Amino acid sequence: MDRIPSVILGLCSYTHDSAAALLVDGELIGFVEEERLSQRKHTKDYPRLAVEWLLGEAGLTAGDVEAVAYNFQPARYLLESPAALRLALSAITRDRALARARGFAKVALRTQQRVRTLGQLFPSARVVSVPHHRAHQLAAFAASGWNEAAVLVVDSLGERQTTTIAHGHDTLRPRTRIVEAVHDPASLGYVYGAVTEHLGWRRGDEEGTVMALAALGDPKRFRHLFARAVRTTPTGFSVDPAYFPPRTLNSGYPRTSRRFISETCPQRHPDEPLADVHRDLAAALQERTDQVMLHLARRARTLTGSRRLCVGGGVATNCVSIGRIIEAGVFDQVFVPPAPGDAGTAIGAAVAVHCDSGSRRLVAGVARSCYLGPSFQDQDLDLTAWPRLRQKTMGIEPAEFLADQLADGMIVGLFRGRVEAGPRALGNRSILASPLEPGVVERLNATVKYREPFRPFAPMVLAERAEEFFTLGQEAPYMSMASGVTAAAREKVPAIVHANGTSRLQTVTKSQNPFMHAVLTAFARRTGVPVLINTSLNIKGKPICGTPAMALDCLAESGLDALLLEGRWITK
Template identity: 85%
Template structure:
């Protein structure tokens, strides 16, 4: 009989977006991404700060950890090597077959070595490698809080898998039953990353910029190309290597072909101005991504018969595609967890160990929550390193004060409570602004965030009044869904409407975030519009500010007017 771990540490480490999660007796103690504490965006370093905070929260040491769950299984990488050699039989893939076989074998060995490194940190623990897509599935399904749902995971690569469909159900603990899988080289995430890089942005970081650019282009120009490059099948899709050569996991191999370049445009350098061809390429890529995602969602419905869908994996951060799935009406409700990307698999990996030992303890603390990281509510604040900043302590009507400042056009950084999980600021590490202020989008992009002028800003809205402004028809608590807007929105708050007529909204309930609910209520009372612009507390190239020091740096180095940091009003 297996020994039942009562302390399980889940890790995402050594690849990108390092993070850690801790389960103690089935309760999720916390989760945090290392970048929020180290200030290094998308860091792949061992999440030492995250682990230290988690163990401190539980009053434990490394010696108390019974199991460490890692979010990749080396053996599944190794299994791809002989399969890769079969690509030598086709002229279209022959030139990369050997490099691919070597690349997957090398990553398998590297992953095995990483498991040993982790094991040395926790001498009393067993180290458990967890299949990557299983970790994604459990993260998404457990966060939904549902008893049953279809689970669709779409990313770039997890060992061999790129797309999986499972059926989630809960008795005492969440379980996902795998039903169907698509293996690399059929990868939607790979294609999106390849085009992101081709257009001059960082793959694995700035796909959202391409998604925003797509709204400005005409997809018809390259529609036929993407229909040829990403072909749907009865059970999924496959990628045409004539446009996107087979992945090798080895540096020095291009992700787009000469034919792709000849039929689209040369690779754009980041310093080059954007042209119409770049907009059209982004638009066609996004349109095809939407089509394939809806196709996969329909397949998930056929396989499970479920009225509800959970979506995870890196491609689940594409809010436009998630919005298209909802619009298609295949499911009654669609859910995306707050951390659908690789960072969130630290939670799923820990859950996998909890499930596999058949713990009698029910899972607690993972459903419908996003504020899982460190808070600094009682920390003293020394502004000596920031001589240009001044602070005053506010009274008890902080929400009313903030709403008044916002109504008068002040752009405010907000730092309160626990750090959010995932890539979106959800009211605890946010920059807030009035969408009614003339020129607010241009000002935010140019002087606060320092990013491209075509980038839109997302709104947050009182959940009970969302239908007045948005057509989504369901809750969107984690800012992961693009919604159509109503005539009221176009007339009263056009600043939050992107060029494609949508907004990536966050619906806020009193139970989810009492403070932000109070601020929105107060702002609505003053202006008639219970809607605010909400973007993450950071500037381009930096992670969301997880610590007071990071937030103060952000205030000092950007065009923010003020920072509300745990009840203290800080200005320049």
């Protein structure tokens, strides 16, 4: 009988958003995305730095790892190769049939080689390939802390699956059972990525920009096109290959068809000015995404009977669609984990291997945890490499001091505690500003973040006062949900209200982040408003700053006024 592993390393590697998680006796020691340490955004490299930190944190070596949980299962890709040949029966898809069959077979072999490589890196461990959507499901459900919930995963592709509805049970030994699945080429994530690329932004990175742009357009122009291109069905949805040809997993095959281009617009170059047609295309795409996601949520409610929903996968980062599901009242509560994308599957894969092993140890440290990466609190500060930067004394308690500076109109970077999991800064690697400051959004976009002027900024708010400004009706601890706003928000803090009348808020409790709760409380005493603008500590094109050096670079290279780095006040 195989020995039950007590040290399990979960990995997302070799595709994009590389990350690692470590379970020891069922307890999550930590999780971090490689980009936060390597400074390479969306890196697909083996997460060497992340693994080194995790093992060091636990006082272990590579030889102590007993199981490696990988977030893809190679054999599942092979199943698509014979199925792809059916595309030859249609004139619309015939030219992609053979390429698709070859592409999926090639990726299956490549994934198997990656599994072998991991075995060489950890010769004392067994490598377990976990189905991609199962890893997503367990990452979302285990993080919820609920004993039972429907679990909806929507992404671009997980081996063959693009959408799964599962039923999750048991907080301490999480398990999920798939009740329905949608397979490629029906992929909502693929469609959103294809249109993102068509509009001149990077697929797999800048879908959020398209989501923001959508608020400025009119969906009516292309509403009927997307209704034809992405049709809802009794068991999910389908994608019309006349608009979005099936993927081949080979380069050189466009993701949109000539018909799509002729009925919309030519592909936009990144430097080309935005026109109404681009805004309208984004608006119609977002509207259809909202409709399909709500349809899938209702399907999950019907199939599972649950009153709670967990959502994972790349499309779960679409906060507008998540907000629409909450507003519809299909579920009593909706939960999105802090890392719903592929990086978070490192946690889900590790949980899967632990639960399958028969271990009597309960899963701990996953539920409602988001500050899971490295901390640098005891590190000495050397500013030699940044001659323009100076350390100054604060004189009073840091939270009170920071609230003073923000109330005076400063834009401040904040670096403290452990690195957040997921794509959102949650108060440990943040840029903070007062929403009361005139022109603050324009200044942030133009001189600090260096990004498109239409991009909105998210608010963070004291959880106990959220209902004064937002209509969401539930907590949103991970900045993953768009909420309607109240009249008070429109009057007092219009800077945090996007063109579509929503805000992607983060609610902050004292138990979740005591320091940020103290800052918000102090800011409210000075201004009467318990709301701050919170955006990630980085500039466009770079990952969120995971190390002090990255944070100091950000201060030196951007329009930030100052940086509060582990209790030290750094200015230029």
